[in-house]
Structure formats: structure tokens, C-alpha cells
Amino acid sequence: MSRLQVVSGKGGTGKTTVAAALALALAREGRRTLLVEVEGRQGLAQLFGAEALPYEERKIAVAPGGGEVFALAIDAERALLDYLQMFYKLGSAGRALKKLGAIDFATTIAPGLRDVLLTGKACEAVRRKDKAGRYVYDHVIMDAPPTGRITRFLNVNDEVAGLARFGPIHHQAQAVMKVLKSPETAVHLVTLLEEMPVQETADGIEELRGAGLPVGRVVVNMVRPHHLDEDTLRTAAEDHRAGVAKALSRAGLGGARRGGVAERLVEPLLAQAAEHAGRVELERAQRAVLAGLDLPTYELPLLGAGVDVAGLYELAKELRKQSVAE
Numbered sequence: 001m002s003r004l005q006v007v008s009g010k011g012g013t014g015k016t017t018v019a020a021a022l023a024l025a026l027a028r029e030g031r032r033t034l035l036v037e038v039e040g041r042q043g044l045a046q047l048f049g050a051e052a053l054p055y056e057e058r059k060i061a062v063a064p065g066g067g068e069v070f071a072l073a074i075d076a077e078r079a080l081l082d083y084l085q086m087f088y089k090l091g092s093a094g095r096a097l098k099k100l101g102a103i104d105f106a107t108t109i110a111p112g113l114r115d116v117l118l119t120g121k122a123c124e125a126v127r128r129k130d131k132a133g134r135y136v137y138d139h140v141i142m143d144a145p146p147t148g149r150i151t152r153f154l155n156v157n158d159e160v161a162g163l164a165r166f167g168p169i170h171h172q173a174q175a176v177m178k179v180l181k182s183p184e185t186a187v188h189l190v191t192l193l194e195e196m197p198v199q200e201t202a203d204g205i206e207e208l209r210g211a212g213l214p215v216g217r218v219v220v221n222m223v224r225p226h227h228l229d230e231d232t233l234r235t236a237a238e239d240h241r242a243g244v245a246k247a248l249s250r251a252g253l254g255g256a257r258r259g260g261v262a263e264r265l266v267e268p269l270l271a272q273a274a275e276h277a278g279r280v281e282l283e284r285a286q287r288a289v290l291a292g293l294d295l296p297t298y299e300l301p302l303l304g305a306g307v308d309v310a311g312l313y314e315l316a317k318e319l320r321k322q323s324v325a326e
Contacts, residue, residue: 002186002216004126004179005141008150008204009190010197014221016043017307017315018190018300019143024316025324027067031138034125035060035071038118039145044071049309057125061309063316070137072125079117115156120172123179147189147204154180154187155211186216191290193220193283198290205293217324218295222302224279298322 005022009015016037023035034057037044045053048060053073061069128136145153179185187208191201201218208215290297300318303311 002184002214003135003137003139004122004185005139005216006144006150006154006185006187007141007190007219008144008147008187009219009221010148010200011146013190013192013197014307015146015190016041016143017047017312018188018219018221019141020044020047021300021312021315021319022188022324023069023139023141024061024063024312025319026139026141027061027063027069028320029065029067031063031067032136033067033069033139033141034137035069036122036125036140036142037071037073038122038142040073040075042073044073044143047307047309047312061312064313072121074118074121076114076117079121082121115153116173116176119154119156119180120176123176126179126184127175144187147200150187150204151207151211151213154208154213181212181214183214185214187213188216188219190219190221192222193286195282195286198286202289202293205295215295218290218293218297219324220290220297220299223299224302298324 005019005026007015007019007022009018020035023033027033035044037053042052044060045051048071050060050071053060053071055073055075055078057070057072059068060071063069122140122142125137126135126140130136144150189201189204191197205215205218298319299322300315303314305311307315
């Protein structure tokens, strides 16, 4: 299992939820995971019912078996200050630059620099070791930008390494890309069983492969249960009004006479059955598209009560059951 797990997906597919559940699933049996947010939305804090995450690694949950999940919201300006201190020993001069607005100017005028700082901070956590030479975190999970931007986001260090051909910036960019393009990393894409997210997932995988970035798994999120068996699905859209009315009557919902309760229920029941059958057929077609991507695909159920902390643990349990976190 790769040590850096990058989770992306089209907006609305629940990529942040999947990233959080994956962190819990990986933090089993005493392991430590770091969950990293790079978009400044504080989505992780909301999921875990915690206060806004600061620019520091903070324990946010304990997994079954005693594992720990830490979280970090990376701020580009603070990461730039760290960078200036690490390579140029600016110290208080760096803080003065922040007060003058120079750091905000730098990260705004050069958008690629922001991505370099964000990915660099995550990769530093992947490589970090304690005094005994052991990795501080067994896994780092990044809640990354959406699919449409993920390849450029992860590959920006390659561009920077090509532009800055020497010096600390060049070496830092090379070190980051060494992690991002190695077996240490896997980029997972989250989708729904709908045409647009599936197509965006397919396009994203093609772009990632073209850039030489390691694609991991496809996670199908919010999968709804099927309430009808195959025989019922095949006949759901057909006209069975009389039979349905009689069945309702036998169930004690009034006689099958014209205008009765049973007859008034027939139309909405048939409409719902036809809609369900249509959705199942659409999902079957999207599963076929995903199967053609030649990647391991896993499914997470739709949680009827919404996603809270208890829901995250339930999804983590499902990931472990499907061996996603092995």
C-alpha cells in the first residue's frame, strides 16, 4: 500500500468524505495517518465535527485498534514561510515579508508556486522520520483538488524543476516529483454512477497516465441499494395496472373499484418502479464504462442519514472489508 494516498474526484462526488474514511481505515492496529487538506475549505473539520484546522498537525480521531488520525490544513503562505526558513534561513525577515504582503503577492502572481508549496508540504510529511529513523506517519492522505485540476496540481513541480535548473528550488521540486511519481504514491479517483462523473474520471485517468503519475483505484461513492429483483425490473416499465390494483386490494388498501385507494396508488407506484428500473440500467451502463478503465473499483453505500463522524467510521469499515486499506 502506497504511503501517499491522493484522493480526487469531480465536485459533488464526496472526495473529502472518502479521503477521511480512507484515513480512518488505514489507521488500524496502532498505525498513524495524516489527513491533509489543500483547498482551504475546512471540509475535514466539518466532517469530524471539529473546530477549524490550524496550520499544524492535530489529532482528530482514533481508529479501531488504537490507530490515530492527524489532520493538517496546509496554508500556502505559511508553507512559503517554512520554505524560506528551510532554504534561505530568513527567519524574522520572512515574517516581515508577510506583513508587507510580499508572500500573498508571490503566491497570487505565480499560481503554480502555490501548488508547489502545497504538494511539497505533503511530501515532506511522507518523508519525515523520527529520531529512531522510523516514519512519523505510516500513511499520508491528501484531500486533493477536483479531477479537472489534479494532473496539473501534482505535475507542477516537474514544470518548476525544468524552469529552475539549479539551486534549492530545483532540488526541492525534484525531491517532490520523486515522491509523487514513485510507488510510494497512488492517486485515487472518486465518482458516482452517473454519466458526467464517470466520464470525468475516465478523462482524469488518461491525463494522469499521460503525465506518468501513478493511478491507484476508483472509488464509487453513494451507491444506492436496488429494491427490485431482475424479473421485477424487466417488467417495471410495462402496464400492469390491473394486477397492481388487485395486489393492493389484497393487502387491505381498499377495493380495486374505480376511484378507490388502491387505484389511486397504482400510477405513482408504477412511476416509481419505472424510474428505479431506469436508474438501475443507467448504473449498469456506467459500471461497464468503469470496468473498461482496467483499475480496481470499489463501492461505498449511500448513507441515508447523511455523513457524520459515525458515518465516517461506517465507511472506513466498508473500505477495510473490501481490502482497500490493505
